[in-house]
Amino acid sequence: MDERLSDLLALLRERFSAEPRLDEVEAFLQSEGYDRRQIGEIIDLLTAEIPASARQSRPLFDTPATFRVLGPHERGRFAPEAWGHLLALNGAGMLNAAELEHVIERALAHIDGRIALDDLRSLMEGAGFDESGPGEQATIH
Numbered sequence: 008m009d010e011r012l013s014d015l016l017a018l019l020r021e022r023f024s025a026e027p028r029l030d031e032v033e034a035f036l037q038s039e040g041y042d043r044r045q046i047g048e049i050i051d052l053l054t055a056e057i058p059a060s061a062r063q064s065r066p067l068f069d070t071p072a073t074f075r076v077l078g079p080h081e082r083g084r085f086a087p088e089a090w091g092h093l094l095a096l097n098g099a100g101m102l103n104a105a106e107l108e109h110v111i112e113r114a115l116a117h118i119d120g121r122i123a124l125d126d127l128r129s130l131m132e133g134a135g136f137d138e139s140g141p142g143e144q145a146t147i148h
Contacts, residue, residue: 012052019053027053075107084115088124110136 023032029050036046075094077085085093093110096102102110110131118126 012049015049016052019049029054075104081111081115084120084122086121086123089114089122089127092124092127110134 019032032050032053033046036049041049075097077090093107097107114122114127114130117130
């Protein structure tokens with residue numbers, strides 16, 4: 008570690024408490040002219056010095072951050088809007104990972120050709136999935 012970085016870490020330790028709020032440290036570093044990459048590296052070094060017992064035990068995300076990528080056999084089948092809708096439902100917690108896979112497999116098996124957003128919604132509605140969420144009422148005509 009070079010001397011300039013050592014001096015900066017010493018300054019941050021003095022300026023902020025033993026358990027620094029990382030958003031405050033980031034704001035300070037931005038005001039000093041550091042870019043996002045540099046700030047990330049500095050914060051990594053700073054947090055590595057904090058003993059594990061002093062760190063907050065709360066995870067960064069409430070749920071594990073996962074993502075789903077289209078497989079080669081799915082790439083040409085899903086319209087971008089349909090795929091984005093599935094990812095949005097998954098991201099909102101309305102579909103867990105197993106349910107997402109089930110919907111994908113069912114759509115591939117039951118819809119011929121390109122899977123559009125309307126096709127996907129019809130398939131999910133036919134299976135009893137309600138997108139309206141817990142606080143909203145679905146309108147029935």
